[in-house]
Amino acid sequence: MKNSTDLEVALKPFLPAEALELACEKLRAHPHHLVITEPRSTKLGDFTADPRGSRHVLTVNGNLNKYAFLITLMHELAHLITYVDHRDRVKPHGAEWKSAFKQTLGPFLRRSVFPDDIAKAIASYLANPAASTCADIHLSKTLARYDRKSHPDIQLLDDIPHNARFVYGRDHRVFVKGDRLRTRYRCFEEGTRHEYLFSPLVKIKHLK
Numbered sequence: 001m002k003n004s005t006d007l008e009v010a011l012k013p014f015l016p017a018e019a020l021e022l023a024c025e026k027l028r029a030h031p032h033h034l035v036i037t038e039p040r041s042t043k044l045g046d047f048t049a050d051p052r053g054s055r056h057v058l059t060v061n062g063n064l065n066k067y068a069f070l071i072t073l074m075h076e077l078a079h080l081i082t083y084v085d086h087r088d089r090v091k092p093h094g095a096e097w098k099s100a101f102k103q104t105l106g107p108f109l110r111r112s113v114f115p116d117d118i119a120k121a122i123a124s125y126l127a128n129p130a131a132s133t134c135a136d137i138h139l140s141k142t143l144a145r146y147d148r149k150s151h152p153d154i155q156l157l158d159d160i161p162h163n164a165r166f167v168y169g170r171d172h173r174v175f176v177k178g179d180r181l182r183t184r185y186r187c188f189e190e191g192t193r194h195e196y197l198f199s200p201l202v203k204i205k206h207l208k
Contacts, residue, residue, distance in 0.1 A: 010036070014062065014069045019113045023070065026104060030080050032056040039063040044133070045072040047079035056080050065146045067118050071133055074104040093131040101129050117142050140201045147203070157185055158200035165190070165207040168198075174207065 007024040014036065015023055027034065037059050045060040058076045060069055078101035082090065090096045105126065109119055121139040134140050137158070144156055157177065160166060164177050175196065178186040184197040 007034075010034075014060075014064075014066060015073075016066045016070060016113050018111060019070050019108055022107060022111065023073065026074075026077060030056075030077065030084065032058050032080055035059045036062040044068070045076045047076045047083070049080075049083045053084075056083070065143065067114055067146055068133070068143045070108065070113070071105060071122070071143075074108070075101060075133070078104045093129075098129050102126055115146075117145070134199075134201055137201065144201075144203065153205050154203050155206050156200065157187075157198050157202045157204050160204070160206045166204040167207060168202065168204045175204075 007027060008020060011023065012020060031054075033055055035057060039061050043061075044064060045058065048057040048059075050056050058073070058080060060072050060076065062069075064072060078097055079092070081100040081104070082097045085100075086096050105122070108114065109122060109126075112119075114122060118139075121136075121142040125133070125136045125139045130136060133143070141156060141158070144154075147154060157166065160177060162177060162179070165174055166177065167174055174190040175187040175198075176190060178188060180186075180200070181197070183199070185200060187196050187198050188194065189196065
């Protein structure tokens with residue numbers, strides 16, 4: 001976990017260089033406590049409101065690539081802005097949050113911070129942003145390409161063939177990809193044949 005009152009120093013390793021100044025400007029405009037966390041499998045970031053208004057908390061996973069980190073940071077900042085403006089009177093990912101998210105993330109598109117493929121995916125996503133960037137398969141896949149620069153053998157489950165073998169998790173368990181059931185793939189662990197449901201966007205190592 002990394003905490004710092006010097007935003008530029010704290011965020012420089014995590015953000016695209018072209019985004020650093022503007023991101024810090026936006027963050028300083030809305031007082032909060034920022035925490036860069038260890039990887040979490042269930043979330044990329046979150047926002048916790050302080051009803052007293054003195055210590056709102058934003059968190060972002062520190063293992064995200066720089067473009068995913070920036071998007072997640074602006075996503076959570078939009079929650080802070082929405083809370084300050086509307087408190088609990090609106091839905092967490094309703095029209096007010098969507099408007100705030102477009103205001104936090106949009107300027108980075110206009111400054112050419114993102115590579116062309118990510119910029120196009122973000123522009124499409126911002127037309128009607130979902131509760132999580134992971135819900136947008138095209139944007140998630142585009143961002144995942146930049147994870148592979150440091151982990152070239154990592155793929156998304158959605159990208160490997162039916163019946164392919166893959167490794168998942170810290171304990172390196174081996175699974176076989178099965179049929180897709182609406183939003184999940186049915187997969188089977190080798191050896192036990194126990195069945196598990198995986199998101200198409202889970203990151204795996206394909207065993208060829």
